[in-house]
Amino acid sequence: MKKILIMLLFISLSINSQNFTENQLFGVWKVDKLERKPTAPEFEMLMDGFLNSTFNFDKNHRFELKTTKNSEIFSMITEMTNSTNWKFDKDTNHIKIGSQKDNFSIMGIFIKTENNQVYFNLEESGIIFLMKKLEIESEIKNTEHKLITEKEIIAIENSNLKTIEIDESEIYPFALIENIPITTDCNPKWKKEKIFECVQKSITMHVNRKFNADLASTLGLSPKIHKIITTFIIDKNGEIVNINSTGSHPTLNNEATRVISILPKMKPGMKDGKPVNVKYTLPIQFKVE
Structure with missing residues (x-):
């Protein structure tokens, strides 16, 4: 029953996903809530870092991941992703993070929108986060x-x-x-x-x-x-x-x-x-x- 519920949640998010634009993505996004836990156990040790993190997509297509709960293993993620670039495929709502040299393969995120809420689905890990955009400069x-x-x-x-x-x-x-x-x-x-x-x-x-x-x-x-x-x-x-x-x-x-x-x-x-x-x-x- 648990697997069926997880699959239904995933399908629901996919079916009701609306088109997302690059302009909507610009800015700082904060993880608001965990919607789906990782399917692979090796990602469990990264959850504390991700749950206290922000994703910054600037208009020059530079990417930065920050967290208040760093650890040795999560610092490897931030070191790999920071000072990289991002590109967005509007047809698939897919963000690819990396550089031309690595074919933007360091991190992949599928964006899903439902009922005016935005979800980040971290490719390969099975993790889905409900995200909050920090719209106000003082909040950022x-x-x-x-x-x-x-x-x-x-x-x-x-x-x-x-x-x-x-x-x-x-x-x-x-x-x-x-x-x-x-x-x-x-x-x-x-x-x-x-x-x-x-x-x-x-x-x-x-x-x-x-x-x-x-x-x-x-x-x-x-x-x-x-x-x-x-x-x-x-x-x-x-x-x-x-x-x-x-x-x-x-x-x-x-x-x-x-x-x-x-x-x-x-x-x-x-x-x-x-x-x-x-x-x-x-x-x-x-x-x-």
């Missing part, structure tokens, strides 16, 4: 800003994140250590209660200053209080390592991780006169209205 810029921001976050994470193997028995909770790790703006000569308060305030202020709250407005989050729980280790050298953020949208979890990764080096926590690894848990919450 906002989407491109999101794409650039995501890539910057990933780049910063890759350069700053440190993960090391530490035995659980060698990790001490922040609240229970005798001499807690200290940020540079706290005085180690203060009483323990004052130092504790100072360090917490210092980390919180760092997050408030560095966290890109504008990201939340680009993700279509529901209006409520959103929470992120970030844990990290301040190691024996005072370095921030083993950061983990969960609880909210992946983009915001990544942003929390990025912000913590650029915390300045701290004076390490001490136990029995020796530096130790200290675990810190930081709840972050914000309200979307």
